[in-house]
Amino acid sequence: MADESNVIKEEVKDEQDILRRVFNILRENSPELVGFSLLTVIMPPQVLLEGTKKTIFVNFMDYCKTMRRQPAHVRAFLLAELGTSDTPDAQQRLVVRGRLTSKNFEGLLRRYVCGYVVCFDCKSTNTTFTREVRLFFVRCEQCGSERCAPQIRMNRTYLGRRKTGYIGSSSLIMKGKETKDTD
Structure with missing residues (x-):
């Protein structure tokens, strides 16, 4: 079990490294394709x-x-x-x-x-x-x-x-009588 999880973690790291390289190449060649705001x-x-x-x-x-x-x-x-x-x-x-x-x-x-x-x-x-x-x-x-x-x-x-017993924004019905909301 531990060996399988280590293999999966290494694969995820490799995939993340590949994605970083691709985004860096895109940023260098055509920055308008890669939105910097998405990286916030x-x-x-x-x-x-x-x-x-x-x-x-x-x-x-x-x-x-x-x-x-x-x-x-x-x-x-x-x-x-x-x-x-x-x-x-x-x-x-x-x-x-x-x-x-x-x-x-x-x-x-x-x-x-x-x-x-x-x-x-x-x-x-x-x-x-x-x-x-x-x-x-x-x-x-x-x-x-x-x-x-x-x-x-x-x-x-x-x-x-x-x-959800609120009617409008200022009145609340409690046990048949109407009172002002104090929140």
Whole structure:
């Protein structure tokens, strides 16, 4: 068994070396065929638990700088998707109410990148994010295309813990009487 796994690992390494050589040759001869934006690597989110009710997203500002997006917009997206609130932090970290894992943040960041960073036409991450009047636009620096970015909407079913008893955004029906939502 151990010999078979070592053979498989060596074969995978050989295949990766061949792929690297092919991409290097393509980059040298025709760089327009190989999208450098596809090679953008984002590190996994570093998440710490503070007590039992707070989660700290440590490398939040690094993500914002890598994506070249305003931290306020990324924060608004994450908080709306999680359906929670944050507390200010002097070290520019995101402190969120609730116990979350790095997988939760990783999935949300992927959704953010797909919706607000990546160009739909050429799949480049070399885009700018601007606001004109009331709409946000994503403009690709590589191909020149432009699209309207989706609005940030509250998603109360992301973590799967809450029931979908919400009607609209401000009222909740509990045991036959209508009360205001305090979230």
